[in-house]
Amino acid sequence: MVELIFVIVIMGILAKVASSYMPDNKLLNDTNFVIQMIKKTQHKAMGYENYVFGKTQFWDDNTSDFNRTCIAFNTFFLQNMDTKNYNFDALLTPESPSLCFDSDGRPYRLQGLLFQKVDINVTFNNKTNTISVLPYSGYVIIK
16 A cells, blocks of 8 residues: 555656646647637638528528627737637737638628738747638638
């Protein structure tokens, strides 16, 4: 029984020492958070949350307000979109302050549909990930 207690104590000490050497994934976590919020906004714009299969005749096109179809690239807006209160620590430097989606999920701005990709830089501890939203499809990639 004493041997078992010693084994558990030694494993606890090793786990504590090993956890301090684990790499920080905050940049990747923040990048994935922004991507999920972009995809969430795109799906809301397409009306997926309003459609119930077999019951809804059509999507409600009259609900195209900013909070439903657009995303603003600032930490206050992003954190208020999330219901789990994610702590966003990275610095965002987008090409534009916001991005909207139409009912087909295509990205647009006030001038019309986008014909060039939109890059959003996510920076944490002098490391940067670039998120690109492609034109026409709204597909999101990390560089």
